[in-house]
Amino acid sequence: MADTTALFSPALMDDPYPLYARLRDQAPVFKLDPPGLWVVSRYEDVLFVLRHPELFSSSRRAVLETLRDPRLEDSVKTMLSGSIIGADPPDHARLRKLINAAFTPRAIAALESRIRDLARELIDEVMRGEDEFDLMEALAVPLPVIVISELLGVDTARRADFKRWSDDLLAGSNFVERLPEAEIERLRKSHAEFFDYFREMIDSRRKAPREDLISDLVRAEVEREMLTADEVLSMALILLIAGNETTTNLLGNGTAELLDRPHDLARLRADPTLIPGFVEEVLRFRSPVTMMVRTAREDVTLAGVTIPKDQPVAALLASANRDPAQFPDPDRFDISRQHAGHVAFGHGIHFCVGAPLSRLEGRIAFEEMFRRLPALTRVPGPLDWHPSPTLRGLRTLRLRMHREAST
Secondary structure, eight states: OOOGGGTTOOGGGOHHHHHHHHHHHHEEEEEEETEEEEOSSSHHHHHHHHHHHHTOOOOOOOHHHHHHGGGGHHHHHHHHHHHHHOOOTTTHHHHHHHHHSSSSSHHTTTTTHHHHHHHHHHHHHHHSSSEEEHHIIITTTTTHHHHHHHTTTTTTGGGGHHHHHHHHTTTTOOTSOOOOOOHHHHHHHHHHHHHHHHHHHHHHHSSSSSHHHHHHHHOOOOOTTTOOOHHHHHHHHHHHHHHTHHHEEEEEEEHHHHHHTTHHHHHHHGGGGGHHHHHHHHHTTTOOEEEEEESSOOEETTTTTTOTTTTTEEEEHHHHOOOOOTSTTTSSOOTTOOOOOTTTOOOOOGGOOOOOHHHHHHHHHHHHHHHHHOEEEESSSEEEEOOOOSSSSSSEEEEEEEGGGGO
């Protein structure tokens, strides 16, 4: 029987995939205590959970009470107020229409030139620096932070705060370890700073709109239904996290994977048209988001196991993306893989609104990296993973440039 107690252990961060395989075979649906979370690991069952909001609610109360530190309850209440992530039909449909009205494919495509300029500027800084550098600090973190902050209309002087807020809004959900009281107090202050900054920004844009996404959300109107201030705040929070953490993890995970696969790296340098497929394979193979959470609306039976009503459920995306029932030879990294259908961005009505932006940033960043950076190797040592149960990404990725090999 699979040792389910180790599922979210920090010691498992380097390679959780053998355990996922045992779960799919031996315990595809089980209750993890603590934190009292029902975990679903097979592709078919994960898709079922995400496809059926009438059976699995996105209401976050039960889930966050299970996963979040109770000392952050006030912040959780603010996050939940007007949240599209925590909305079920019909409220979800209204919120999704409104955000789509401001966050259109055309608007995302129009960002390509700016994203490329930023990627080039950041890589210029790398090239001017030392041969050894941290990819996360130099490119993977700042690129999406700058893009989403500019998109929202955040003051450029607050970019460092913006990244700190993003990290801190995700903190407190690591139920594997209990945070000290001093850290909880710091998080409370950081959350309050975020809420206060964006409430002031929303009020300012209502009075004097600008050419930014917050202004678009404030004035977005579909069938004469406007977003409330709390809903705009919630949208900013979602875009802050979805528009930056996923891309950061994609860039770090993809680079780390390639450095162990020099043949694939050579192919991508030689033929940039392979990069979009490579991005999709990174998303599948090293899913930046580990799981999505729901609450059972009624007793639901999956894989012969009944999940009781009102219980929190984790749809394990990272396991579903390695399910051999859906992906032939799933533990083989293949940048030419033709089989689509990964759930790295979720599925159904809550499919990640930031997915097109993340894909665009990933493609452009890798294009510029492969075109501009010389041969790279990873500085020896274990990979430094964030100890998060919900996200899979690197805190640091120390690389060394070999300029002489490219001259």
